[in-house]
Amino acid sequence: MDAEAISEGRRRWQARYDAARKRDADFTTLSGDAVDPVYGPRPGDTYEGFERIGWPGEFPYTRGLHATGYRGRTWTIRQFAGFGNAEQTNERYKMILEAGGGGLSVAFDMPTLMGRDSDDPRSLGEVGHCGVAIDSAADMEVLFRDIPLGEVTTSMTISGPAVPVFCMYLVAAERQGVDPGVLNGTLQTDIFKEYIAQKEWLFQPEPHLRLIGDLMEHCAAGIPAYKPLSVSGYHIREAGATAAQELAYTLADGFGYVELGLSRGLDVNRFAPGLSFFFDAHLDFFEEIAKFRAARRIWARWMRDVYGATSEKAQWLRFHTQTAGVSLTAQQPYNNVVRTAVEALAAVLGGTNSLHTNALDETLALPSQQAAEIALRTQQVLMEETGVTNVADPLGGSWYVEQLTDRIEADAEKIFEQIKERGTRAHPDGQHPIGPITSGILRGIEDGWFTGEIAEAAFTYQRALEKGDKRVVGVNCHTGSVTGDLEILRVSHEVEREQVRLLTDRKARRDDQRVKRALEAMLAAARDGSNMIEPMLEAVRAEATLGEICGVLRDEWGVYVEPAGF
Numbered sequence: 277m278d279a280e281a282i283s284e285g286r287r288r289w290q291a292r293y294d295a296a297r298k299r300d301a302d303f304t305t306l307s308g309d310a311v312d313p314v315y316g317p318r319p320g321d322t323y324e325g326f327e328r329i330g331w332p333g334e335f336p337y338t339r340g341l342h343a344t345g346y347r348g349r350t351w352t353i354r355q356f357a358g359f360g361n362a363e364q365t366n367e368r369y370k371m372i373l374e375a376g377g378g379g380l381s382v383a384f385d386m387p388t389l390m391g392r393d394s395d396d397p398r399s400l401g402e403v404g405h406c407g408v409a410i411d412s413a414a415d416m417e418v419l420f421r422d423i424p425l426g427e428v429t430t431s432m433t434i435s436g437p438a439v440p441v442f443c444m445y446l447v448a449a450e451r452q453g454v455d456p457g458v459l460n461g462t463l464q465t466d467i468f469k470e471y472i473a474q475k476e477w478l479f480q481p482e483p484h485l486r487l488i489g490d491l492m493e494h495c496a497a498g499i500p501a502y503k504p505l506s507v508s509g510y511h512i513r514e515a516g517a518t519a520a521q522e523l524a525y526t527l528a529d530g531f532g533y534v535e536l537g538l539s540r541g542l543d544v545n546r547f548a549p550g551l552s553f554f555f556d557a558h559l560d561f562f563e564e565i566a567k568f569r570a571a572r573r574i575w576a577r578w579m580r581d582v583y584g585a586t587s588e589k590a591q592w593l594r595f596h597t598q599t600a601g602v603s604l605t606a607q608q609p610y611n612n613v614v615r616t617a618v619e620a621l622a623a624v625l626g627g628t629n630s631l632h633t634n635a636l637d638e639t640l641a642l643p644s645q646q647a648a649e650i651a652l653r654t655q656q657v658l659m660e661e662t663g664v665t666n667v668a669d670p671l672g673g674s675w676y677v678e679q680l681t682d683r684i685e686a687d688a689e690k691i692f693e694q695i696k697e698r699g700t701r702a703h704p705d706g707q708h709p710i711g712p713i714t715s716g717i718l719r720g721i722e723d724g725w726f727t728g729e730i731a732e733a734a735f736t737y738q739r740a741l742e743k744g745d746k747r748v749v750g751v752n753c754h755t756g757s758v759t760g761d762l763e764i765l766r767v768s769h770e771v772e773r774e775q776v777r778l779l780t781d782r783k784a785r786r787d788d789q790r791v792k793r794a795l796e797a798m799l800a801a802a803r804d805g806s807n808m809i810e811p812m813l814e815a816v817r818a819e820a821t822l823g824e825i826c827g828v829l830r831d832e833w834g835v836y837v838e839p840a841g842f
């Protein structure tokens with residue numbers, strides 16, 4: 277790019293920056309020196325390929341979505357939390373908000389994640405263990421007691437039964453007197469990554485995608501600020517994928533949902549802002565920063581050039597990051613605070629919009645109160661003390677980071693080609709039921725391609741670790757010492773007994789006929805192809821349980837069985 281074009285871009289950025297609101301904060305260095313909000317080539321310099329880097333706040337958004345970077349708004353501190361029953365988790369949320377957490381993030385227990393009630397025989401021993409137990413709208417009400425749903429943005433990590441859980445959230449808002457139309461938050465929903473990596477699916481992919489389409493339609497029409505999909509690379513990475521695989525599979529999944537929206541006749545500029553992303557921040561500091569920068573650039577380009585998005589928000593890739601759970605070690609667990617801080621810094625330098633930092637004891641149990649607080653404070657130390665919020669994309673222009681960004685982008689593009697090619701093999705006539713990328717994803721799930729590729733990458737890493745080529749402190753080098761007693765959070769089995777008692781009591785008090793009629797109406801919608809959200813909401817209002825709703829749909833659509841692979 278020639279010097280004049282670079283200067284022109286800087287002038288555009290400056291105008292945007294000047295017009296935008298900045299936080300009332302000190303943006304000087306620790307020594308008191310002024311720093312610019314962004315740095316770029318010196319006046320008069322040329323820079324080949326600068327259009328791929330650009331300025332924060334403009335296409336292709338490599339350097340961030342906002343001209344002001346974190347000077348306008350810092351990232352959201354969003355700590356993933358939930359355990360025991362709704363009452364206990366509600367207490368933890370109040371602690372998080374009081375300690376300065378910017379938003380909430382619900383972790384559900386395994387029965388809830390699998391669409392089962394607490395009294396289901398398969399739930400035995402799991403109720404309230406890896407998250408909070410939610411059986412019906414009444415639990416959701418307790419979960420958010422004294423927390424104004426119209427004001428706090430809440431993320432819910434749930435995918436198989438995302439839609440009925442979302443309906444419970446809407447009903448909890450109604451019961452608080454909040455208009456559901458003003459809700460802002462995120463539902464994970466992303467089912468592709470369940471088939472690809474995390475394996476918490478319920479139904480066959482096709483009917484499940486139809487249900488997601490209903491959700492997208494409902495939100496685009498009536499809950500404009502809500503993000504009904506958090507397309508997740510985190511679980512793909514944690515299963516052993518490389519950085520480029522994490523990026524490519526996740527963005528491809530995102531393209532799949534865009535194709536789903538388009539196939540339903542929705543306006544891309546209206547529904548695409550409802551797609552957000554969720555990535556892992558692993559330990560290779562620069563590779564992770566490059567991954568985040570490449571993610572924004574690829575997404576913006578595909579959204580504009582392939583899917584015809586013209587509005588800024590429809591081209592934006594917004595993402596939440598969680599530090600890598602898989603990088604934590606049970607050995608010398610206090611070192612995990614350091615690992616998490618480094619990973620969190622990579623996320624911030626990569627311009628994350630929202631962040632969860634893991635607690636040091638998470639390889640052993642759910643976080644204790646103290647470990648959860650240290651994790652939260654880690655973000656606050658980065659935010660308040662280090663100066664990283666002063667300058668947008670401070671590593672932009674680094675030869676290393678720019679080349680890594682280009683390389684990861686090129687690797688991802690190769691993977692998109694492989695996915696597209698699988699789609700062509702599935703539908704050689706070019707008649708894709710949803711879209712070409714979606715056909716490729718569905719074929720890759722069906723024939724175990726994604727799982728195989730991830731397993732291969734995980735195996736390669738494990739072999740390198742065992743040979744000692746890759747080193748982990750406390751595990752295969754510098755072992756011994758740094759011990760100490762950790763307080764371990766244990767969830768009492770009493771929680772399960774109490775939850776089952778509550779559920780039995782609620783079922784005895786509800787109007788069973790109303791529940792039956794509502795479930796039948798929902799089934800009728802499942803069969804006639806009409807949007808299922810309203811009838812599902814009606815069932816939830818009648819206190820139909822999650823297990824009942826998912827049970828009806830399981831019977832109708834069948835459960836998914838994974839193909840065996842070696």
Ligand SMILES: C[C@H](C(=O)O)C(=O)SCCNC(=O)CCNC(=O)[C@H](O)C(C)(C)COP(=O)(O)OP(=O)(O)OC[C@H]1O[C@@H](n2cnc3c(N)ncnc32)[C@H](O)[C@@H]1OP(=O)(O)O
Nearest residue numbers: 342344345348349352381431433462552594595596629630
């Ligand atoms: C591993 C575990 C498991 O499975 O067990 C999990 O999955 S845990 C998974 C947990 N998942 C999560 O927690 C997902 C969290 N995701 C989210 O919160 C969202 O989807 C998100 C990534 C888009 C972040 O949303 P957010 O509200 O926190 O942050 P945003 O970036 O959207 O910022 C909020 C508003 O401020 C605006 N804003 C932000 N920065 C600026 C700036 N510098 N200048 C001007 N405006 C700004 C945004 O445009 C937006 O407004 P406007 O909206 O008007 O544009």
